[in-house]
């Protein structure tokens with residue numbers, strides 16, 4: 211187990227509050243359309259009126275400047291306070307390694323330098339006050355992902371996949387990696403999921419459909435939408451005018467806007483409970499404060515407004531729609547979906563309920579973004595992430611095989 215797994219992170223959100231929601235766009239493998247999604251998502255959020263920054267965190271193969279028509283190889287100017295001025299393109303602020311080097315000369319950087327540049331891109335850029343900072347991660351599960359997850363209070367990650375089984379399996383691995391480093395999964399996007407006819411605009415499904423939605427359901431994370439394959443996206447990438455700007459009427463542009471609307475809707479379902487919190491179960495220290503807004507019918511089903519304990523063995527979750535849900539703490543342990551408890555590929559349970567002590571209790575419960583909680587238990591297990599959706603859907607049947 212590495213240090214990221216051993217030491218759950220409790221975010222210090224206060225010093226980075228001006229960055230707004232920090233959303234990482236990730237994929238298990240390259241070429242699935244991550245940079246295209248990051249760029250169009252950032253523009254779609256900006257079109258809703260949000261202040262948006264975009265970090266091209268792919269230091270080795272920066273593609274965002276090309277997609278946005280930003281000049282490369284020119285040193286950015288500095289603000290009077292000594293911060294790097296981001297480029298401005300189509301109403302969003304952007305920083306990329308491509309702005310510092312010619313884009314045909316990929317950066318050769320050792321691990322510590324990767325970390326240094328990423329910190330600079332996030333902390334030493336004059337972002338002003340943002341609603342969203344979108345991070346376009348390089349493909350895979352390496353240094354960049356770990357640095358970002360461990361150093362910054364990410365609101366969560368959007369995972370991009372394509373419909374082929376192999377991609378979806380790799381996406382599942384990416385999700386597991388994010389969960390291991392305690393980054394909540396905001397959802398999965400299936401890209402290139404059907405073909406948009408350039409003549410009539412109809413979408414034909416040339417690969418099988420629905421794999422992204424199925425994986426999302428099996429992992430208990432939201433499915434954010436499917437973006438069809440559209441040849442115009444490639445031309446837009448080459449022309450520096452992303453699809454939502456150049457061809458806003460296409461099905462793919464509508465898909466990007468829907469994804470942005472879903473993500474921002476989720477961000478706005480607050481106020482839930484104030485975060486961050488780090489609740490010590492035994493003495494009730496640092497118990498999460500309840501939301502200023504009490505639960506009532508018509509509220510959101512998957513937003514908790516308070517958490518409590520009852521009798522030492524029951525976690526009581528009060529939801530925004532007024533539902534009060536008692537959860538036995540051993541059931542909570544048995545419902546863990548981390549890679550050690552559920553097989554990564556098949557989704558089958560690996561945890562043997564007989565190995566979980568009857569008197570198990572949580573030791574700590576902490577907030578992860580505004581989307582999930584992490585729990586460490588008295589048996590030493592602490593790698594599970596419980597999204598609010600997962601908690602809400604926990605029913606006796608899920609844990610009846612005790």
Ligand SMILES: Nc1ncnc2c1ncn2[C@@H]1O[C@H](COP(=O)(O)OP(=O)(O)OP(=O)(O)O)[C@@H](O)[C@H]1O
Nearest residue numbers: 240241242243244245246349438439440443444447
């Ligand atoms: N829905 C789509 N329809 C057609 N082409 C697409 C679509 N999405 C992305 N592309 C094209 O696929 C190629 C790869 O996209 P992109 O660079 O966004 O992928 P990536 O996952 O960020 O790749 P990398 O791993 O290199 O960072 C680009 O040429 C892009 O224009």
